[in-house]
Amino acid sequence: MTPPFRLSPQTIQVLDAFLRTPTDWRYGYDISRDIGLKSGTLSPVLIRMAEHKLLETRWETTEAGKPPRHMYRLTRDGLRFAREHVPSGRVRRQRTAFGGVKS
Amino acid sequence: MSLIRKAASRWLTVMSRYLPAPGREWANAMLREVDFVEGDWPALLWTLGSTAALCRYSISLELGALNKNCREQLSGKRVARSMFAMLGGVAVAIIFLSLCIATFAGLLHGSWFSPVQQKLADRLLIVVIPETAYVASAVAFWRRKKTFAVGILGAGVLLMAHAVMHFVAHA
Numbered sequence: 001m002t003p004p005f006r007l008s009p010q011t012i013q014v015l016d017a018f019l020r021t022p023t024d025w026r027y028g029y030d031i032s033r034d035i036g037l038k039s040g041t042l043s044p045v046l047i048r049m050a051e052h053k054l055l056e057t058r059w060e061t062t063e064a065g066k067p068p069r070h071m072y073r074l075t076r077d078g079l080r081f082a083r084e085h086v087p088s089g090r091v092r093r094q095r096t097a098f099g100g101v102k103s
Numbered sequence: 104m105s106l107i108r109k110a111a112s113r114w115l116t117v118m119s120r121y122l123p124a125p126g127r128e129w130a131n132a133m134l135r136e137v138d139f140v141e142g143d144w145p146a147l148l149w150t151l152g153s154t155a156a157l158c159r160y161s162i163s164l165e166l167g168a169l170n171k172n173c174r175e176q177l178s179g180k181r182v183a184r185s186m187f188a189m190l191g192g193v194a195v196a197i198i199f200l201s202l203c204i205a206t207f208a209g210l211l212h213g214s215w216f217s218p219v220q221q222k223l224a225d226r227l228l229i230v231v232i233p234e235t236a237y238v239a240s241a242v243a244f245w246r247r248k249k250t251f252a253v254g255i256l257g258a259g260v261l262l263m264a265h266a267v268m269h270f271v272a273h274a
Binding site for chain 2: 027028029032038039040041043044047057066067068069070
């Protein structure tokens with residue numbers, strides 16, 4: 001599949017984060033913490049991926065009385081796209097809380 | 104909720120109101136996350152980052168819409184339709200002027216006028232009446248059929264320029 005937009009290193013990072021748990025719905029802040037991207041970098045990547053139907057979104061109420069949160073998950077196309085474009089071996093690595101990388 | 108976090112949330116709420124519709128959902132998504140960011144300063148940084156991202160996104164949306172609009176305006180079909188309407192306006196103006204000239208020629212043929220009266224009739228029928236009719240019809244059509252009105256006005260301007268040159272040359 002040809003990338004419909006420029007595949008920046010940050011986009012690869014986000015795809016990588018989704019590939020670790022491909023079926024799970026994830027929150028924006030969790031992804032940000034996970035891969036160490038700031039909201040100004042992460043949000044455009046998420047928007048672009050959603051616009052190209054690589055990401056599906058939904059609102060979910062997590063706690064009673066609190067407003068719902070926006071959640072993201074790779075679509076089938078997104079999953080195929082991520083598998084094609086994220087370098088193999090990268091998925092197994094995980095970042096620690098302080099930005100280091102562990103295998 | 105601390106003052107900093109409140110201000111950050113408020114800022115994103117206000118900002119979302121001024122965004123185009125597709126951007127509003129994303130602004131809300133980022134706003135909801137502010138409540139879950141650990142620490143007040145990181146929450147403020149999250150808001151600032153989100154603001155920058157949303158600004159970029161809304162600018163790209165606006166540019167996209169502008170680009171689409173320009174392409175529509177310049178599409179061949181639309182230009183052809185405008186040209187057709189404008190030429191229609193010019194044609195109507197020419198037909199009206201021809202009728203005025205024919206009337207004038209008919210009056211001359213009757214030779215009811217003295218030479219001075221003929222000159223006045225000439226100016227009245229070939230310049231004043233058509234020009235008045237052009238301006239009146241252009242005003243009447245301006246809102247509904249602008250290009251048609253432009254065609255009529257264009258013909259009027261040409262006629263006026265021609266008349267001025269004629270009168271200057273034959274004064």
